[in-house]
Amino acid sequence: MTSDPILAIRGLGKTYPARANTPATTALDGVDLEIRRGEIFALLGPNGAGKTTLIGAVCGLVRPGSGTIHAFGLDMARDWRAARARIGLVPQELSVDMFEPVLLSVSHSRGLFGLAPDPARIEQILRALSLWDKRGARIGELSGGMKRRVLIAKALAHDPALLFLDEPTAGVDVELRRDMWQLIGQLRDQGVTIVLTTHYIEEAEEMADRVGVIHRGKLIVVEEKAALMARLGRTEVRVGLAEPLGAIPAALAPFPVQVGDDRLTLILRTTGAQGHERTIASLVKALVGADIAFTALDVHQSSLEDIFVELVGRKAG
Numbered sequence: 001m002t003s004d005p006i007l008a009i010r011g012l013g014k015t016y017p018a019r020a021n022t023p024a025t026t027a028l029d030g031v032d033l034e035i036r037r038g039e040i041f042a043l044l045g046p047n048g049a050g051k052t053t054l055i056g057a058v059c060g061l062v063r064p065g066s067g068t069i070h071a072f073g074l075d076m077a078r079d080w081r082a083a084r085a086r087i088g089l090v091p092q093e094l095s096v097d098m099f100e101p102v103l104l105s106v107s108h109s110r111g112l113f114g115l116a117p118d119p120a121r122i123e124q125i126l127r128a129l130s131l132w133d134k135r136g137a138r139i140g141e142l143s144g145g146m147k148r149r150v151l152i153a154k155a156l157a158h159d160p161a162l163l164f165l166d167e168p169t170a171g172v173d174v175e176l177r178r179d180m181w182q183l184i185g186q187l188r189d190q191g192v193t194i195v196l197t198t199h200y201i202e203e204a205e206e207m208a209d210r211v212g213v214i215h216r217g218k219l220i221v222v223e224e225k226a227a228l229m230a231r232l233g234r235t236e237v238r239v240g241l242a243e244p245l246g247a248i249p250a251a252l253a254p255f256p257v258q259v260g261d262d263r264l265t266l267i268l269r270t271t272g273a274q275g276h277e278r279t280i281a282s283l284v285k286a287l288v289g290a291d292i293a294f295t296a297l298d299v300h301q302s303s304l305e306d307i308f309v310e311l312v313g314r315k316a317g
């Protein structure tokens with residue numbers, strides 16, 4: 001395995017020109033990003049942050065205003081066709097012929113990239129997506145979740161090595177979302193590199209190896225998920241006390257604790273996701289040593305969502 005990035009984006013910019021009642025919009029503002037082979041990369045950002053434009057630029061749907069994109073070492077501006085043939089895109093919007101039967105539609109997608117028909121491979125893809133029994137159905141007759149699976153099947157029909165999923169689970173129910181996560185995990189296990197955009201922070205938290213946060217066309221952070229959580233994550237421990245506490249006793253002075261307004265709660269806040277177990281253990285030991293009876297201990301670690309809100313808030317503020 002080589003350590004070259006599978007995708008290298010440098011200084012990517014895109015401004016949509018002004019139209020009748022809309023001023024010009026800078027959707028991408030000097031984006032640098034490298035995607036590593038084999039990873040799942042989650043691109044998070046609020047509505048209108050530039051996620052779809054970024055994916056569109058890589059997949060040839062949006063013409064960038066500036067910057068370069070290299071995929072598989074190929075310059076997308078020069079070798080677009082060869083690079084695009086190895087990229088799959090699951091778009092946000094349903095963009096298929098509703099009257100076309102599933103099998104035909106998915107087979108067509110393979111043909112679009114000049115590959116020879118491979119009925120056995122198409123069958124494999126449809127079976128993996130639980131669509132084989134629906135192969136003869138018109139796409140328009142399928143449920144919303146099934147339609148979304150067809151989009152994934154179409155994106156996989158030419159066996160891409162790099163797959164973009166633009167909000168794969170927007171508007172699907174919780175069960176289907178879990179199925180999608182499982183499927184995306186399986187694709188990664190088969191060696192497919194995956195870039196997904198999402199509004200669901202839990203999706204990134206569940207699946208991503210690395211996370212990028214885009215805000216107003218700028219990537220404001222790109223980091224390993226675990227490192228991001230460790231850097232910005234917070235742990236709050238709330239200890240329910242058996243009896244009200246006046247001041248903080250000397251035994252607890254070494255800890256970053258406060259007494260809650262109800263005097264019955266002791267609150268300890270630490271930053272970083274690591275090392276809090278030891279702090280909690282020492283706190284419990286100190287409580288027992290100081291004869292402070294407690295009835296409950298609740299630990300809350302901040303989620304990617306908390307981190308995202310903080311990052312975007314910091315940038316906006």
Ligand SMILES: Nc1ncnc2c1ncn2[C@@H]1O[C@H](COP(=O)(O)OP(=O)(O)OP(=O)(O)O)[C@@H](O)[C@H]1O
Nearest residue numbers: 016025026027045046047048049050051052053054
């Ligand atoms: N074809 C277009 N013409 C003009 N402006 C556009 C066009 N496509 C996107 N924009 C604008 O560019 C900005 C970025 O849009 P984009 O769709 O890339 O964001 P996004 O992060 O994918 O948003 P969402 O999460 O809502 O899908 C927005 O302000 C949007 O209105």
